[in-house]
Amino acid sequence: MNLRWRLSHISGYLALGMVREAERELKTVRPEQADLLEVRAAExxxxxxxxxxxxxxxVAGALARRQPERVEWWVTHAYATRRAVSIEKARAILLEAENHHPAEAVVQFNLGCYASLLGELEEARRRVERAVALDPQFKVAADEDPDLEALRRAGGRRRS
Structure with missing residues (x-):
């Protein structure tokens, strides 16, 4: 079976919530293809x-080093780090990502979420406002994301 077809199967399995089947399909990728970017993305x-x-x-950390121009690897690396290690370590990853992607709303938004969770509400407000200015679609996320609950309770505005 060719790689494109195999990757299509993986994507289809994931869309159906069939994670074990997707994983089983990934394991059949030939060793010489395992490090291809599209295979790593499926992983x-x-x-x-x-x-x-x-x-x-x-995996996401390796991809961010390999393709620093792709913001999604940075965001995924930070997200997984938040879950596996700490918010502080995740924030450090996104601060590095900000050097590569200073105008990416998703980086600003996630930095705002982390600041909110750490109780740094002024920083959170500034980051979320920047994200919304870069991409107005983040306004909806700012109104709904549970990470920003403390910011919303504080009114999302500057402290006096």
Missing amino acids: VAILHAKQNWRRLRA
């Missing part, structure tokens, strides 16, 4: 679905 999707944060952290 990332499977690890996320399995909530295997430690392994996802390693």
Whole structure:
């Protein structure tokens, strides 16, 4: 079976919530193809679905180093790090990502979420406002994301 077809099967299995089947399909990829970016991306999707944060952290971190221009690897690396290690370590990853992607709303938004969770509400407000300015679609996320509950309770505004 060719790789594109195999990757299509993995994607289909994941869309149906059939994580074990997707993982089984990934294991049939030939060893010489295992490090291809599209195969690693499929692995990332499977690890996320399995909530295997430690392994996802390693794979996404390697991808962020390999392709620093792709913001999604940074965000996934930070997300998995948050789950596997700590919010502080996840924030450090996104602060590095910010150097590569200063105008990416998703980086700003996630930094705002982490600041909110750490009780740094002024920083959270500033980051979320920046994210919304970069991409107005983040306004809805700001109104709903549970990570920003403390910010919403504080009114999301500057402290006097």
